Amino acid sequence: MSVAASVFRCVSLAVAGLVVLAASALAQSDPLPSWNDTAPKKAIVAFVERVTTQNTADFVPESERIAVFDNDGTLWVEQPMYTQLAFALDRVKLMARQHPEWKDQQPFKAALDGDMKALAAAGQKGLAELIMTTHAGMTVEQFQKIVTNWLATARDPRFKRPYTDLVYQPMLELLAYLRANGFKTFIVSGGGVEFLRPWTEQVYGVPPEQVIGSSIKTKFSMRDGVPILLRLPDVNFVDDKAGKPVGINEAIGRRPIAAFGNSDGDLQMLEWTTLGASGPRFGMLVHHTDAEREYAYDRQTEFGRLDQALEIAPDNGWTVVDMKADWKTIFPWE
Amino acid sequence: MSVAASVFRCVSLAVAGLVVLAASALAQSDPLPSWNDTAPKKAIVAFVERVTTQNTADFVPESERIAVFDNDGTLWVEQPMYTQLAFALDRVKLMARQHPEWKDQQPFKAALDGDMKALAAAGQKGLAELIMTTHAGMTVEQFQKIVTNWLATARDPRFKRPYTDLVYQPMLELLAYLRANGFKTFIVSGGGVEFLRPWTEQVYGVPPEQVIGSSIKTKFSMRDGVPILLRLPDVNFVDDKAGKPVGINEAIGRRPIAAFGNSDGDLQMLEWTTLGASGPRFGMLVHHTDAEREYAYDRQTEFGRLDQALEIAPDNGWTVVDMKADWKTIFPWE
Known part of the structure; x- marks a missing residue:
């Protein structure tokens, strides 16, 4: 490339760069456009700014920015059944x-x-x-x-859509926002890990190795010179309630600094993430309050029961999202 | 910034870029300086070039570039005992x-x-x-x-050095080389996962969440309002032999494309990685042949016995490293 061509290319790149910068500045001005400008959004943004501001006491190095997300009822719909x-x-x-x-x-x-x-x-x-x-x-x-x-x-009975369409747009934005700020995002689900892994990368941007879940045992063997892992009808691990911190420790080996759930099944995960540890911590519960756009339930439900965790949330400083009041949009296709 | 200043900055950046490129080309001319220019090094470089060359049948997207490493005897010394x-x-x-x-x-x-x-x-x-x-x-x-x-x-009895000094320089270079080429590197050890995690990030550049190993059970509870995970005297998982593919599947959820081991404990991991799967695969065994600089052992040893895996290596296309012949340097401090 001649110097003139090089300079021309550079100027073009500079202009293109400015356009990208401007777009990104706009995007950065609202990283969570589907969230109303209420307390939960403010708490999330304040927390992220706190842990990413260098040369402050609360700064957290990237390698320790671990965020864990429940799946059913936190990232996608869990009604009328899981x-x-x-x-x-x-x-x-x-x-x-x-x-x-x-x-x-x-x-x-x-x-x-x-x-x-x-x-x-x-x-x-x-x-x-x-x-x-x-x-x-x-x-x-x-x-x-x-x-x-x-x-x-398969189609969901109420919305008549593929189940992978029934993910919450505000949570997709939250996952992307955290990752853009150096967080590693993990799913920690009571559901089966092998039921989640085939699609979490495409739908949530979370690769299989960052999905923790319940599992059945598998057995390795060679069959006609080909290695196989056979799925056995034995429970290996139940990643729910007090199992969630155990699963997190087994798979990640360090304590998350942020945890997002929606039920009593996430209580211990939130405790493990936020209590008795040094440095800034963030815990959040999604409260299903919007019967019209999604579902409204907490204490009386079979799937995703939210009772004790909601009770102790204020004392523990956990943020509670009121879906009806705090989410502008629920689904990506709205 | 004025257009002139912008152009000047661009040209400066272009020049700086050329310097960086030249330096990087030099570095790239030998990404594995502690390896002799023998067959194993050539096989490694050929494999990496094969899976990273875009628009070819053998190209592997970054998300699938998973490499797994045994630890004892593969990344660090395992004699006179683990x-x-x-x-x-x-x-x-x-x-x-x-x-x-x-x-x-x-x-x-x-x-x-x-x-x-x-x-x-x-x-x-x-x-x-x-x-x-x-x-x-x-x-x-x-x-x-x-x-x-x-x-x-603690000090190793023979070399009188901290154990974390007894890591193999050629393998440190290999880990870095793979990561520089978009691989995610995992440790898959028969040793205890919690014994490894406190130091693997600093020594190998492998973060805790990419360490898989044997484990004992843990139990979550709240003690005086503080969450704890107590270590129990019960085996949870033995990550050795046929357990290694099971552990890999549980923690990563997809098949690696490259596996590095040194003993029969790694045999099934190498089979799971390299056999009966589509696309390019790489399996390697480190053979301890240098009694003078390190140790020489295989079939007759108590720790890190290498017998059957060595026997079937040629048929499976696995690369065998002869430490004495193939490694210029053994330890980082030599």
């Missing part, structure tokens, strides 16, 4: 062709009839049986394909 | 003040006497008892401090 349960029920229907005995056998009969009352009556044991039957017996790669194929065709 | 065992023996000596009964009780007596024969006779059960006694009963944060303090003062 999406993974909808997946399991659909799997039962599909597998029933090979299991004629299921039409007289609980909890399968309840699953086939869509009888949620009978399903609830089958309790934790019945649910575990459903999960094991529908989630085990194949390789991890086969299961990934099963999940991906199901998500491509 | 460093974590030296740590456990020192802990026994320290704790013996509170346990006068240990001087007549195996495996503690063997540990106190430094009687490796009696210790070996205590078998896996004895070893597990030693590990549980010395590694459990404190919070995860207390254990981190114990490890950090021990490493600061």
Whole structure:
């Protein structure tokens, strides 16, 4: 390249750069456009500015900017039932062709009839049986394909959309805002880790290695010279309630400085993140208050029950998001 | 800034850029200076160039460039015994003040006497008892401090240096080279994950969340309003042999494209990484052949036994490093 060409290219780049800068300045002026200008948004922005301002006592190095997010009810819709349960029920229907005995056998009969009352009556044991039957017996790669194929065709009963459309736009902005400020964002879900990993990178920008969840055991073996990991019908780890700090410690090995949840299942994760540790900490609960645009529930619900965590939130300095009041937009497609 | 100033700044930047490029080209001309110009180095560089060259069939996107490294004997010295065992023996000596009964009780007596024969006779059960006694009963944060303090003062018996000095310079260069080419580097160790995490970031540039290892169970609770994770004397996961692919799948959720080990404990990790998967794959074994500068061992050793993996390496296309012939330098301080 001649010097003249080089200079021309430079000037062009400078102009292009100014345009980018201007756009980015505009974007930076409101990194959370779907949030109303209420207390939660202000608290989030203040926290991020606090930990990213160099040469202050509260500055946190990038390697320690770990933020953890619950999934069901925090990043996407968990009503009328956890999406993974909808997946399991659909799997039962599909597998029933090979299991004629299921039409007289609980909890399968309840699953086939869509009888949620009978399903609830089958309790934790019945649910575990459903999960094991529908989630085990194949390789991890086969299961990934099963999940991906199901998500491509399944539709939510109320919004008639793919489940991966039912993610909260304000939370997508929050994930991106934290990452733009040097945070590493993790999902810490009570749901199955292998149910989440096939799609979290595309939908949330969270790669599989930053997804922590419940799991069943797997077993390595060589089959005809090819290595496989077979999914076994045994619980390996339950990443819920007091299991969440355990799962975080196992997978990350350091304490997060920010945690985002929506139910009592996230209580211990918020405690572990925010209490008794040095330096600035941030805890947030999403409170489902908008029956019109999404759902309104807390103490009386089966999925995502929020009771004790809401009770102790003020004492612990946790921010509570009132979805109706604090979120301008709920879904990306609105 | 005026246009003239802008152009001047641009030209300056272009010149500065050229200097940086030249320096980087020089650096790139030998990213692995401690490696002799023999087959392993050529194989590594060819693999990295193959997966990073855009618009080719073998190009691998950055998010899938996962490389896994064993630790003991692959990244640092594992003779005359695993460093974590030296740590456990020192802990026994320290704790013996509170346990006068240990001087007549195996495996503690063997540990106190430094009687490796009696210790070996205590078998896996004895070893597990030693590990549980010395590694459990404190919070995860207390254990981190114990490890950090021990490493600061303990010295290797042969080289009289801190254990964290006994890392292989060629492997440090390899870790950095892979990261410079968009790889995410993970440690996958049979050793305890909490024994590794306090120092891997500083020594290897591998953050705690990219360390996978064996673990004991932990339990979350609130103690006087402060959350703690207590380490329990129960095995949680053994990240060795067929456990390594399981651990990799649990923590990362996708298959690595490159794996580096040195013993039969790494065999299944290398199989899982390199066999029966699409796209370019790389497997490497470090063969300890240099008794003078380090140690020479394979089939007959207690720690880091290399037998079957060495046998099947050629058929599987795995690269075998002959430390004596292929490494110019062994340690960073040489």
